[in-house]
Amino acid sequence: MTAPVDRFRELLRIPTISHTDESATDWASFDAFHAAIQRLYPLVHERLEREVVAGHSLLYRWRGRTPGDPLVLMAHMDVVPVVEEEWRHPPFDATLTGEGRDAELHARGAIDDKGSLVAILEAVEESLAEGVSPQSDVYLAFGHNEETAGGGAAAIAETLRARGIRPSLVLDEGGAVVDGVIPGVTVPTAMIGVAERGVMTLLLTVREQGGHASTPPATPATARLARAIDRLHRHPFPTRLAPPVRAMLATVAPYAPQPLRGVLERLTLTGPLLARCSPASAPSSTRSSARRPSRRS
Numbered sequence: 014m015t016a017p018v019d020r021f022r023e024l025l026r027i028p029t030i031s032h033t034d035e036s037a038t039d040w041a042s043f044d045a046f047h048a049a050i051q052r053l054y055p056l057v058h059e060r061l062e063r064e065v066v067a068g069h070s071l072l073y074r075w076r077g078r079t080p081g082d083p084l085v086l087m088a089h090m091d092v093v094p095v096v097e098e099e100w101r102h103p104p105f106d107a108t109l110t111g112e113g114r115d116a117e118l119h120a121r122g123a124i125d126d127k128g129s130l131v132a133i134l135e136a137v138e139e140s141l142a143e144g145v146s147p148q149s150d151v152y153l154a155f156g157h158n159e160e161t162a163g164g165g166a167a168a169i170a171e172t173l174r175a176r177g178i179r180p181s182l183v184l185d186e187g188g189a190v191v192d193g194v195i196p197g198v199t200v201p202t203a204m205i206g207v208a209e210r211g212v213m214t215l216l217l218t219v220r221e222q223g224g225h226a227s228t229p230p231a232t233p234a235t236a237r238l239a240r241a242i243d244r245l246h247r248h249p250f251p252t253r254l255a256p257p258v259r260a261m262l263a264t265v266a267p268y269a270p271q272p273l274r275g276v277l278e279r280l281t282l283t284g285p286l287l288a289r290c291s292p293a294s295a296p297s298s299t300r301s302s303a304r305r306p307s308r309r310s
């Protein structure tokens with residue numbers, strides 16, 4: 014009998030790489046991934062209803078005992094492309110180093126997001142083996158292009174919406190067990206994302222008359238564009254501490270050193286100041302905090 018970590022490693026070895034230009038995507042990898050989870054999770058595939066959405070996304074329905082708004086557990090099977098030289102261990106070998114608490118698994122997609130996908134499948138497979146059946150329906154929704162177009166998840170959402178299904182809860186990736194995300198907190202912190210920043214895309218156009226480079230205008234188009242970008246940069250949305258963020262900070266407060274602990278324990282007083290300082294104190298070059306994992310993640 015294979016262990017969960019072996020199943021996880023097998024799935025990590027399948028290079029399900031997403032490309033912005035989907036004509037470059039190797040769909041055979043996704044077919045192989047589908048076949049592998051079918052083989053590795055036999056009860057899931059025997060007892061749940063499975064459908065393929067938008068070409069390579071998967072939607073499973075685990076029927077509940079009573080009608081009611083379902084739970085949707087999401088994950089995605091695709092990963093971002095790799096720059097091989099940046100890897101200490103080959104990205105699709107799923108190399109396991111160390112033992113016990115020091116064990117580390119090195120692979121593209123280990124955290125983002127095959128870890129979530131495997132955790133969901135392991136939990137459902139084990140529950141089925143134990144004869145558990147959920148009270149309401151549980152859907153498993155596995156997208157195939159979250160890292161790029163995101164069309165798979167959107168198609169799944171549309172499929173559910175068209176059937177009049179309104180989930181009571183949708184649980185997706187976001188956050189991990191991480192080290193060093195909150196300054197001074199030295200214990201591993203499980204970050205559960207319940208809110209997210211918004212996105213705004215702007216297109217700036219600057220027009221200028223043609224002319225000779227020897228007689229440029231006082232403020233050429235490039236300079237005006239730079240000025241506009243700088244002005245935008247100096248007017249960010251106001252930062253605020255939403256209730257879930259306050260709850261998180263209050264939860265980590267006991268693990269923070271002084272004087273930070275005092276700041277986190279008195280958010281009614283210190284909140285506005287903290288909101289102003291926090292974006293500057295935690296610059297991140299990555300898209301998600303999951304890029305700084307602890308070994309327990």
Ligand SMILES: [Zn+2]
Nearest residue numbers: 125126159186
């Ligand atoms: Zn992801």
